Amino acid sequence: MSLAAGPGRGGGASAAQLPDELQLVVDKHVAYIQSLDTRRDELEYHLTEHLRISGIYWGLTALHLLGQPEALPREGLLDFVFSCLHENGGFGAAPGHDPHMLYTCSSVQILAMTDGFSDLEKRLPNGKMKIAKYIASLQQPNGTFAGDVWGETDSRFLFCGFLALSLLGMLPNQRPNEPPIIDLTAATDHIKACQNFDGAFGVAPGAESHSGQVYTCIGALTLAGELDSYLGEEGKDRLGAWLSERQLPSGGLNGRPEKLVDVCYSWWVMTSMAMIDRVHWIDQKKLTSFILQCQDPDHGGLADRPGDMVDVFHTCFGIAGLSLLRYPGLVEVDPAYCMPKPLVDNFLGRK
């Protein structure tokens, strides 16, 4: 899966369509994602190797939401995922890369989407528990999680840890009769300490509010089952007000006050609003139109902004944003997991 940008640009060559006439070019996006693995002759393919497995997760999620879950070969995906697995249960971004929380999370998400956990057991006996223990080993004394042995901490890593543990069925609140493998209370206390005076959340206690970090903090509280009890309606109103302020006249959303709009915030902002039940506070028609203007209607793929080069990251989050906006024909996305909701429901035995 290449993470190289382009070749197309958002808006693309045939910019003749009026915003009201824009349609999601589903087949072209599927073909674009399928083509990404054939671009190994480009230097950028290799320069982005440290993100490779996340790139596969982004591509696969987009394909699932587009209704084409089989568009990438399952065996090839699993072979690659397992080639990134280390003995300690962690996954690197590519073969030969050190294990890291972000890529362990992407790998577990890919395994869930390809129904690959029985394959995991064949490759690594007791694999689910080994992965869970790797994640648990990264929890720090103050409750947060490091990304790897290097020790960098970020609310993103905590959320990725929760998400992967949840898919593995290993979060303490999922197995109340077993000894907990992480300290859930210490972790959620840390998340709560990341909330700022403006009602939103930053990367660490005291750090500026940022939409991406809001997603990870709200997502973590959701998975821990503490969102409603912590925020309450008043907290949801304050956070929702801050999140809805992210919409600019173009219809797009930004990540912080006085910053540029970017398609990926269609996901980070909107999914946070979905988790606190406030999506309707923004102009959904304008946002839909903005996202559609970021696609290349000729070659597929979405860019951060109209006129920029497309890439698989923005393709995934643009399509996920459209799914939250109930764009016709797309599979519903699960806000906390950023995966197809029917699959997550089935996987976790919900409903």
Add this chain to the structure above:
Amino acid sequence: MGKYSEDPAWADIVPLPTDEGGPNPLAAIAYSDEYGEAMSYLRAVMASNEFSPRVLELTDDLIDMNPAHYTVWLYRAQCIFELKYPLEDELAWLNETALAHQKNYQIWHHRNTIVDKLGKWQGEAEFVEQMFELDAKNYHVWSHRQWLVKRFGLWEEGELEFTERMLEKDVRNNSAWNHRWYIVNGREAEGVRGVTHEGIRMREIEFARKAIAKAPQNASPWSYLRGIVRKSGMPLASLKELVLQYADTSKPDGVKSSHALDLLADVLAEGADGKQQASEALDLLSTKYDPIRKNYWEYRKGLLGGGSSASTATAA
């Protein structure tokens, strides 16, 4: 032939090519470039756990070509500590690297690790300000600054004046507003009061008031004021005079700030007979000054009429 394969200093190393993807002649051709070659030497030295000056040079070369490769950083850090390499020299190298690769964030964790081991903060604040000249809103640089303040107790070492310098350059820099909040209120757990202390509160309200006068339609100082109200428990009504300078429902065409109108609605809703006027303020937002969030303003209006008071639901 390449830089490393031709260098006698590396003659003892058999480079390890990538094992990703299997044979692919097309990839092999493009991959024989400088980056691919350097990576193959890194794989080889990592396989034999070599820590040496030449490995430091190799990681330098690779980071310069691709600073986001986290495994290279990790190996470099290990190498620095194994070799007991002078940490000041590493910082000097990092200064150049950070200025050349502003958007990279691995650099900041590495810097953090080195400064922490070194136990000295001198020079860091100046370097951070140099980085802000390139991008005054760089999230990782602000995080590093906060870490420095906390790690070395620099709360009163000119940080407030630093936020003033940053806001003098750009009063809309929300990162600088956030940093100011942190400096003023970040030691409550240690018993050092921030805006809960009346004198400090007055100073901060005055600071926000002056910033609003410069740019009324700037969300940051309004948000800062709401933060002060919420944290200190001061009455919202005490901001009424300030708010009316920028938004007055009796002069609907003269509104200078949608944020003032928003706050005015809350101030009015708190009063016994202000619900009607609050509703008018919210109508102005919904129809004229911030129509993109029409549904949000309608929700706020709904709170006015219902059982719960708008002030508890939306203040701050």
